[in-house]
Amino acid sequence: MASSKDLAVFVRDALSAGKNRAEIASVLTQAGWSTHEITDALDGWADVPFAPPVPRPQTVVTARDFFIYALMFGALLFGAGYLVGLLHALIDHLLDASARTADHRIRWAVAVLIVTLPLYLWLATRERARLAADPALQRSAIRNWMTYVTLLFAAAVLLGDLVAVIYAFLNGDFTLQFALKALVVAGIAGGIFGYYRAGDGRGAAV
Amino acid sequence: MNKLLFVAVIAVVSGAVVSGLAVVGGPGQARAEKRDDQRFADLHRIADAIICDAGDGRAFSRACRSAADATDPQTGAAYEVTQGEDAFQVCARFELAQAESPMRDALHFDRARGCLRYQLAQPSKQWVIEGH
Numbered sequence: 001m002a003s004s005k006d007l008a009v010f011v012r013d014a015l016s017a018g019k020n021r022a023e024i025a026s027v028l029t030q031a032g033w034s035t036h037e038i039t040d041a042l043d044g045w046a047d048v049p050f051a052p053p054v055p056r057p058q059t060v061v062t063a064r065d066f067f068i069y070a071l072m073f074g075a076l077l078f079g080a081g082y083l084v085g086l087l088h089a090l091i092d093h094l095l096d097a098s099a100r101t102a103d104h105r106i107r108w109a110v111a112v113l114i115v116t117l118p119l120y121l122w123l124a125t126r127e128r129a130r131l132a133a134d135p136a137l138q139r140s141a142i143r144n145w146m147t148y149v150t151l152l153f154a155a156a157v158l159l160g161d162l163v164a165v166i167y168a169f170l171n172g173d174f175t176l177q178f179a180l181k182a183l184v185v186a187g188i189a190g191g192i193f194g195y196y197r198a199g200d201g202r203g204a205a206v
Numbered sequence: 207m208n209k210l211l212f213v214a215v216i217a218v219v220s221g222a223v224v225s226g227l228a229v230v231g232g233p234g235q236a237r238a239e240k241r242d243d244q245r246f247a248d249l250h251r252i253a254d255a256i257i258c259d260a261g262d263g264r265a266f267s268r269a270c271r272s273a274a275d276a277t278d279p280q281t282g283a284a285y286e287v288t289q290g291e292d293a294f295q296v297c298a299r300f301e302l303a304q305a306e307s308p309m310r311d312a313l314h315f316d317r318a319r320g321c322l323r324y325q326l327a328q329p330s331k332q333w334v335i336e337g338h
Contacts, residue, residue: 083219083222086223086226087222089226089229090222090225090226095227103229103230103236106226106227106229106230107230107236109226110227110230113219113223114223117215117216117219120214120217121212124269125212135307138272196210
């Protein structure tokens with residue numbers, strides 16, 4: 001059995017030998033490679049009349065990217081979650097000041113935010129500067145994945161918030177307190193969604 | 207990350223953090239809360255011990271536990287106990303305003319001095335806590 005590395009080498013050699021792409025695809029199909037694998041292998045080389053074949057840049061997966069973007073994602077997730085918790089506790093305190101039980105929640109949320117906010121902002125500005133200096137880094141596969149995972153989470157939270165509002169309304173629990181809390185969730189999740197969406201559109205998501 | 211958004215995010219989060227701290231107070235406040243909780247628990251322990259002794263342990267299914275070691279967590283002073291024939295009270299000096307502490311509804315306050323009061327309910331000969 002040959003690995004996909006052998007496939008890449010074969011395609012390069014075949015292109016160097018002046019075979020055309022349809023011919024190469026046809027023999028590879030006969031050899032049992034899937035259409036998907038063949039397309040990937042051929043797309044690794046630019047379709048220009050030049051010898052030797054010109055390699056195309058590929059999306060890259062690096063451990064460094066994983067470290068930075070997973071850290072940013074975690075900081076964002078925890079920061080946003082506890083910001084929601086903190087604002088909810090403050091709304092409770094404003095509208096119904098009897099509960100002292102929220103004190104621990106507030107202290108914990110404050111501690112989380114003091115760590116995550118500076119961390120996220122620092123990493124985000126640092127990555128932005130790095131991307132601006134070298135646009136080739138935008139091909140990071142992990143960066144794209146993290147952007148879409150963040151969008152997925154934000155969208156899920158927004159939809160969940162909408163469901164909660166409708167349920168509360170039908171259940172007769174739609175109070176001012178609830179409305180404000182739902183608004184906080186929608187504002188934060190919507191903000192993150194909009195930010196990542198716009199960033200992705202510009203090809204400069206951070 | 208554009209400047210305006212950057213500033214807005216910092217403003218919102220710092221605003222939330224600062225108002226959070228304004229609501230719960232700093233570490234000094236938290237320590238005072240913990241000492242007050244300790245005082246409240248001590249008063250209950252002392253009252254339990256008194257009831258236990260007075261009724262020869264009848265009112266309790268478990269053994270009487272001594273509350274002799276219960277002293278004020280800050281000053282180390284003994285709590286104030288006033289005992290009569292069919293009523294008693296145990297008192298402590300609390301540090302924080304009592305208005306926002308629902309768990310201490312049972313206490314009778316005279317400024318900082320909060321007391322747990324019990325009386326002997328006549329027909330049943332049981333000690334009951336005196337409400338407001």
